[in-house]
Amino acid sequence: MSARLDGKVALVTGGGTGIGRAIASALAEAGARVVVAGRREEPLRATVSALGGRKHAHAVTADVSRPADRERLLAETVDAFGGLDVLVNNAGTVASVGPLAEVTEDDWNRMLSVNVTAPVFLARAALPLLRPRRGSILNISTGASLKPVPGFAAYGASKAALNYACQVLALEAAPDVRVNIICPGGVDTPIYGTFLSPDQIESTHQFFRESTPLGRMGKPTDVAEAALFLTSEAAAWITGTTLVVDGGLNLG
Numbered sequence: 001m002s003a004r005l006d007g008k009v010a011l012v013t014g015g016g017t018g019i020g021r022a023i024a025s026a027l028a029e030a031g032a033r034v035v036v037a038g039r040r041e042e043p044l045r046a047t048v049s050a051l052g053g054r055k056h057a058h059a060v061t062a063d064v065s066r067p068a069d070r071e072r073l074l075a076e077t078v079d080a081f082g083g084l085d086v087l088v089n090n091a092g093t094v095a096s097v098g099p100l101a102e103v104t105e106d107d108w109n110r111m112l113s114v115n116v117t118a119p120v121f122l123a124r125a126a127l128p129l130l131r132p133r134r135g136s137i138l139n140i141s142t143g144a145s146l147k148p149v150p151g152f153a154a155y156g157a158s159k160a161a162l163n164y165a166c167q168v169l170a171l172e173a174a175p176d177v178r179v180n181i182i183c184p185g186g187v188d189t190p191i192y193g194t195f196l197s198p199d200q201i202e203s204t205h206q207f208f209r210e211s212t213p214l215g216r217m218g219k220p221t222d223v224a225e226a227a228l229f230l231t232s233e234a235a236a237w238i239t240g241t242t243l244v245v246d247g248g249l250n251l252g
């Protein structure tokens with residue numbers, strides 16, 4: 001059985017860049033019509049155009065940490081394509097890194113808001129759309145949620161909370177809706193530029209190349225292939241799972 005999504009409608013948050021854009025592209029290639037969301041309009045427009053234009057994709061400018069934006073995002077998805085089959089909670093932030101003793105309460109709250117509150121409440125709001133269509137939810141977490149990484153206490157804690165809430169949701173949404181989690185390792189995306197200097201980005205990339213057993217950083221498409229599998233009927237009997245996609249990094 002191949003992983004296809006013909007006739008399905010998918011919503012990918014953070015779909016304008018990095019892993020989210022690769023997921024949007026993979027789901028579209030598998031036959032889905034895709035809504036991409038994020039705060040910046042330009043990357044979303046570029047993604048819609050790369051996916052073949054408005055017949056196949058739709059952009060919604062939204063900040064997923066705002067309840068009103070989440071409601072509008074779902075309403076616009078239904079307006080654009082008539083319903084929802086697949087929700088990919090991919091938007092995330094590393095608002096700051098550094099020792100836990102130095103994390104500000106604002107940064108802590110920001111990471112919890114974007115990385116766990118937003119995806120959980122978006123998933124809750126989407127359930128009435130997903131249940132009748134036997135849909136699925138995929139959440140992009142991180143390897144840093146599975147073991148302690150110095151400097152990443154707030155980020156890792158927010159994603160660990162996401163993992164737990166999604167496992168509970170998998171039980172509560174069954175048998176109608178499947179809920180799964182992907183934990184990527186180091187993937188080459190713009191996210192590193194949001195909290196590191198250019199020199200730090202290069203040394204971080206080098207760290208990942210040297211510490212990843214499969215010998216390279218991840219590409220966004222590495223995660224997108226796994227996302228397509230988990231959101232398609234090929235994974236019809238998989239729910240509540242945490243799939244680590246990291247070239248073996250988490251084994252060390």
Ligand SMILES: NC(=O)c1ccc[n+]([C@@H]2O[C@H](COP(=O)([O-])OP(=O)(O)OC[C@H]3O[C@@H](n4cnc5c(N)ncnc54)[C@H](OP(=O)(O)O)[C@@H]3O)[C@@H](O)[C@H]2O)c1
Nearest residue numbers: 014017018019038039040063064091092142186187189191
């Ligand atoms: N790259 C890695 O090594 C790695 C590893 C593990 C996990 N992850 C996770 O993978 C996911 C995607 O990250 P990425 O690496 O692909 O980086 P990225 O290109 O920076 O993607 C993050 C996306 O999230 C969107 N976003 C951030 N805050 C948002 C908000 N409040 N509302 C709506 N959209 C928001 C951003 O768009 P706007 O800025 O336009 O809003 C952006 O498109 C994240 O959840 C990240 O935690 C990444």
